[in-house]
Amino acid sequence: xxxxxxxxxxxxxxxxxxxxxxxxxxxxxxxxxxxxxxxxxxxxxxxxxxxxxxxxxxxxxxxxxxxxxxxxxxxxxxxxxxxxxxxxxxxxxxxxxxxxxxxxxxxxxxxxxxxxxxxxxxxxxxxxxxxxxxxxxxxxxxxxxxxxxxx
Amino acid sequence: xxxxxxxxxxxxxxxxxxxxxxxxxxxxxxxxxxxxxxxxxxxxxxxxxxxxxxxxxxxxxxxxxxxxxxxxxxxxxxxxxxxxxxxxxxxxxxxxxxxxxxxxxxxxxxxxxxxxxxxxxxxxxxxxxxxxxxxxxxxxxxxxxxxxxxxxxxxxxxxxxxxxxxxxxxxxxxxxxxxxxxxxxxxxxxxxxxxxxxxxxxxxxxxxxxxxxxxxxxxxxxxxxxxxxxxxxxxxxxxxxxxxxxxxxxxxxxxxxxxxxxxxxxxxxxxxxxxxxxxxxxxxxxxxxxxxxxxxxxxxxxxxxxxxxxxxxxxxxxxxxxxxxxxxxxxxxxxxxxxxxxxxxxxxxxxxxxxxxxxxxxxxxxxxxxxxxxxxxxxxxxxxxxxxxxxxxxxxxxxxxxxxxxxxxxxxxxxxxxxxxxxxxxxxxxxxxxxxxxxxxxxxxxxxxxxxxxxxxxxxxxxxxxxxxxxxxxxxxxxxxxxxxxxxxxxxxxxxxxxxxxxxxxxx
Numbered sequence: 001x002x003x004x005x006x007x008x009x010x011x012x013x014x015x016x017x018x019x020x021x022x023x024x025x026x027x028x029x030x031x032x033x034x035x036x037x038x039x040x041x042x043x044x045x046x047x048x049x050x051x052x053x054x055x056x057x058x059x060x061x062x063x064x065x066x067x068x069x070x071x072x073x074x075x076x077x078x079x080x081x082x083x084x085x086x087x088x089x090x091x092x093x094x095x096x097x098x099x100x101x102x103x104x105x106x107x108x109x110x111x112x113x114x115x116x117x118x119x120x121x122x123x124x125x126x127x128x129x130x131x132x133x134x135x136x137x138x139x140x141x142x143x144x145x146x147x148x149x150x151x
Numbered sequence: 152x153x154x155x156x157x158x159x160x161x162x163x164x165x166x167x168x169x170x171x172x173x174x175x176x177x178x179x180x181x182x183x184x185x186x187x188x189x190x191x192x193x194x195x196x197x198x199x200x201x202x203x204x205x206x207x208x209x210x211x212x213x214x215x216x217x218x219x220x221x222x223x224x225x226x227x228x229x230x231x232x233x234x235x236x237x238x239x240x241x242x243x244x245x246x247x248x249x250x251x252x253x254x255x256x257x258x259x260x261x262x263x264x265x266x267x268x269x270x271x272x273x274x275x276x277x278x279x280x281x282x283x284x285x286x287x288x289x290x291x292x293x294x295x296x297x298x299x300x301x302x303x304x305x306x307x308x309x310x311x312x313x314x315x316x317x318x319x320x321x322x323x324x325x326x327x328x329x330x331x332x333x334x335x336x337x338x339x340x341x342x343x344x345x346x347x348x349x350x351x352x353x354x355x356x357x358x359x360x361x362x363x364x365x366x367x368x369x370x371x372x373x374x375x376x377x378x379x380x381x382x383x384x385x386x387x388x389x390x391x392x393x394x395x396x397x398x399x400x401x402x403x404x405x406x407x408x409x410x411x412x413x414x415x416x417x418x419x420x421x422x423x424x425x426x427x428x429x430x431x432x433x434x435x436x437x438x439x440x441x442x443x444x445x446x447x448x449x450x451x452x453x454x455x456x457x458x459x460x461x462x463x464x465x466x467x468x469x470x471x472x473x474x475x476x477x478x479x480x481x482x483x484x485x486x487x488x489x490x491x492x493x494x495x496x497x498x499x500x501x502x503x504x505x506x507x508x509x510x511x512x513x514x515x516x517x518x519x520x521x522x523x524x525x526x527x528x529x530x531x532x533x534x535x536x537x538x539x540x541x542x543x544x545x546x547x548x549x550x551x552x553x554x555x556x557x558x559x560x561x562x563x564x565x566x567x568x569x570x571x572x573x574x575x576x577x578x579x580x581x582x583x584x585x586x587x588x589x590x591x592x593x594x595x596x597x598x599x600x601x602x603x604x605x606x607x608x609x610x611x612x613x614x615x616x617x618x619x620x621x622x623x624x625x626x627x628x629x630x631x632x633x634x635x636x637x638x639x640x641x642x643x644x645x646x647x648x649x650x651x652x653x654x655x656x657x658x659x
Contacts, residue, residue: 005588013330020337020352028349036613038344038351041606042337049333056326078382082576085555089572092563101556108552112382123549131560141205141564 003063010057017049080111097143101128154292161515165523170221170516173203174524177222181229182531186237186542191246192372193486193593196223198554200366200494201384203563212359216498217513221520224474227487228280228521229428231467232528233539235272239265239459240395240540248430248466251438255451255458266396266536268459271408273532274400275464279416280525283471286420287478287518291507298504303611304622308632310605313482315636316426318594319643327590335598336605338363342512345603346610358570365493366565370558371575372592373490376582378554381547383565383583395537400456405633408460411441419465423472426484430521433469434462440588477502478503478514486593496600616625 020042027039088104105124110117135141164170184195203222234249239256252272255568301309318328341352353359366410380386399407415437422433441461442451451458467560474483482504483489495502500510507514532539562575586592616622624630 001173002588009330009588009590013334015616016334016337020340028347036610036618038347038349041609042340042351045337045340046334049330049337050328052326052333056330057322059326061203065653071381072385074385075383078379081382081552081555082379082580085559085576086573088559089569089576092559092572093569097560101560105552105556108555109549112548112551127553135205135560135564139205139208141208142567143560143564145586 003060003071006056006060010060014050014053014057017053018020020046020053021050026123077111080107084108093144094147096146098128098132098146119147157511158288158519160511161517161519162522164217164512164516165221165520170218170520171523173206173218173222174225174520175435175527176422177225178229178232178524178528178531180540181226182233182528183542184226185230185233185235185246185249186539187545190377190554191229191373193490194370194377195226195230195485196490197366197369198374198495198557198561199223199226200490200497201370201565202346202557203494204497205483205561205564209397212498213510213512216495216500217516219498220495220500220513220517221524223491224517224521225524227491228467228470228524229528231470232273232276232532235276235459235463236269236536236539237543239268239272241543243275246430246466248434248469249463250431251434251462252459254438255454258452258454259459260454262454263394263396264454264456265394267400267404267456269395269536270400270533271404271412271456271460272463273529273536274405275408275412275415275460275526276467276532277529278412279419279468279604280463280471280521280528283420283423283474284518284521284525286424287521288364288473289477290475291479291514291518294475295504295507296479301427301504302626303615304626304629305632307605307608307612308623308629308636309480310482310601310608312424312636312639313476313484314594314597314605315600315639317484317597319639323589325640325644328594331562331585331590331592332594332598335595338595339596339599339602340606347551354577358568359533363574363599364566364571365599366497367562367575368578369490369493369596370562371578372582372585372595373486374554375557375575375579376586376592378551378558379579379583380586381551384569395540404456407429408456410462411437411457411461414440415461415464416468420472421468422465423484424475426476426482429473429485429487430466430469433465437461437465458570474521478506479504483597483600484597485574486596489593489597493596493600534589536585 024039024042024046027042028037084107088100091100102124105127107118109120109124132143132145136143136145139142167172177382180199181192181195184190184192202217202221203219207218210218230246231248234244234246235256238249238252239260242253242257242266244250244253256268256272259265260417318332319325341359343350343353350360416542418437418440419430419433422436423430424557438451438458438461441457442448445451445457447455473484473488476484477488481492481501483492492502495513500506500513558575559572562571563569582592585595593629612622613620622629623633
């Protein structure tokens, strides 16, 4: 087990538990006809989370250090795809489903492995148009179709 | 006789053409999910919830719920069939529940008996599926009748027991499992409070008033989390696929595996009924059992057919058994059943003792469809297994971006806000990070699904007792449930203290 990661997580969960406790104090305490207000359950859970985080923090002291086995990670590939996904989500309603999906998939395919560009384009086009046709035309679903400035 | 007539009515629902189609799609995709390493049953089911939601949009709510759950359950038990294929042919388990199958299955494949191993796995899965369904039919009525007598205090304790069971067995560290459970429960408190209508932790963000959508969280944590892991760790599927050869097992193969299949089915079923112990543990235990009672224990690991038959029957029996607490008590015993429960709640169908009275078409239709689905799977997996083996070769470079695109489409199609798409991506990152550092995700989802019910029952019980917390230990049934919950946590803890190794579910 990774000592640093678990310490970070323990502190984060500790803060989260404390935050929920503090914030639940601001929730109205009374509920008509009920002895227990909406603040009790989250407060108790926050308290339990704080205790558990402290327990985890104490447990990390017993971890042995010799576990760090560095493996190669494809951070670059991942970042490109993740940032592309963020742009995909952000532009979805403005530019429409078909174009954003097509672009995201082409970028995704090419990032995973360069080459065979035409195959990527064909697959991305058939997926984005296929989903759009099936969902919007056949099943009458709602998707932002084309760029807003086209309409 | 009541049960039988209900079951017949269930078959009427399940045999409607569109439901047959849904069951077929479900088991087909389930088998594919099982075959593909990297997509487990949890992410498969989560990914398909929005897709089924859009497919059933034209049906009435009750029919839509029945059809969707038929498809989603098909993915769940279909994955149990498919998981064996890669174990045998590639020595790579498609699911964690098929890890044990690699021991003898791959050896058999190396000896040129892959076809027989695959066939026995399919036959064993089929027998176990039917056995567990018969158990489900017999136990459903009596169990839900018992549960109907439960008041809020008993329900609260029962759900605590469910959480304790899952958290006690999930992952390497119990502390981490509990943190995940409580984190899930906390996330479930976001949004408008059911009882008083007060907004909690919403900070005037209008999207949060309805609470975090279960679907977004589940798809993000499981489907996207696994995709991110595959990209980051550069998991490509290569390796040689063994030749399948003759598919029909010989008479001696069948004779040798009859016993292990029968024992595996029963053992798997009972382990599946217990919350927390899932298909993985069932397959593991049944393998150990066969090795213990075998006349030739030294043959295990060398490619004996019993070593394939027993665990493959057990994991299917367990997946059927796991439906019992879900349907009759409303307590999911594993991550995948928690996701199924979330899907049912999306359709306003509350699993639990009232399910059989209020939505008989859903409950019995599902059970009947599982009979049909198992027959479909047997047919799919025997002659068509060579076709499914081809799925293994699907290039990951196309698969992974497509899964991201399907996730985003699914969440957007159901929620129609980009807020949820961003939330989805965030939970994908979180899911990757947590799973990477041994924080089990199943308890988180379980907490998220059970949270509102636990809170409601707690507050109802406390209101009835005028705020006296002792009500949970004063009612005898509630006390018994709480004691069992406590033991469930305490026993493994003390066993660890005494230096014994405790078997845990790595993945549920």
